[in-house]
Amino acid sequence: MVTGRSCVLNRSRSRAWALTLGLAASFATPITVAAGKPDTLQLKTSSVDITATPISSFDGSSSSPSAKLSWRGGLKLTSGSSYFGGFSGLAILDSGRSLLCVSDAGFWLTARLSYDNGHISGLGGGRVGPIQALKGRSLERRRDRDAEAISVVSSGGANAQLLIGFENNARIGRFDLGPDGLSPPDSYLELPKPLGALRNNHGIESVAYLGQGPLTGNVLAFAERLRDQSGNQLGWIFSGKRAREIRLLPIGNFDISDATALPDGGVLVLERRFRWSEGINIRIRRLSPIDLQDNRPIAGETILEAGNGTVLDNMEGIAVHRSEAGETIVTLISDDNFNFFQSTILLQFALAG
Helix, strand or coil, X not given: CEECCCECCCCCHHHHHHHHHHHHHHHCCHHHHHHCCCCHHHCCCEECCCEEEEECCCCCCCCCCCCCEEEEEEEEEECCCCCCCCEEEEEEEXXXXXXXXXXXXXXXXXXXXXXXXXXXXXXXXXXXXXXXXXXXXXXXXXXXXXXXXXXXXXXXXXXXXXXXXXXXXXEEEXXXXXXXXXXXXXXECCCCHHHHCCEHHHCEEEEEECXXXXXXXXXXXXXXXXXXXXXXXXXXXXXXXXXXXXXXXXXXXXXXXXXXXXXXXXXXXXXXXXXXXXXEEEEEEEECHHHHCCCCCECCEEEEEECXXXXXXXXXXXXXXXXXXXXXXXXXXXXXXXXXXXXXXXXXXXXXX
């Protein structure tokens, strides 16, 4: 495990980050964006050195980020490996001791987490490997590697059965995580036809397996920017071949980045918005089990909205786990897009109620 000095990231970078990202988005083409990602065809499962620098505060103060979320620490993660970054999906296992991320470049990362008085303090034992296709085949096409979401179906320690969602070629695979890392998928879910036909930013951005509550065994999936005729953000709840649409009321022009199931059968939805004038903002909405059964558009409960003046970057992944102390812990991770001016940030909060 390698750690650095505790720090609070420079919050003035937010405006500079906004300008740079805006310019990059304005001039980038699909080819140049893809060229920034490492090619995983030659990647073998191997260890990776990671420096984890603790983040001492969310916004420079000692107060909680919101009435529902209490600060439990953060880490800025860096590595000299080209196979590090672009993390869009996150799972926290073994009561918070283990981490699994998937990158939109088509590889996975596992690592061990350490804590100091309930606050995340370090990360070590990093390993990376390629995400594979059925029967261990390589994902030859770049668009097939765009992993965006993880959801835990069942777990035992650091081992788990998982669902992983892919965006550019929309699909959800069943994977196992064991001592040797992430297995090839044993199968793919049979998706509703409208969902399976989605591509690019209309494809799968989030997946949540509902392991508790009235919808136990169902799977929720949202696209990033897919909307219905009324402008509501569109997703699905499905079980087997049956599916029904779910709609999230649009508030403030945010896009959906990820979603994760809660112990009570509800869901947390992570949303993100970029504007030149303000940089990155995020919002977390809590959808109750009752909300998920409603056919009307859902507003949910906003438990966090934050932007300038905080340590946020391009937050794309969200996960929930129960700590050894019995707290419900929410973890966020950022996607650095393999850009030198962005960062891989891991943040944790305790959820009240």
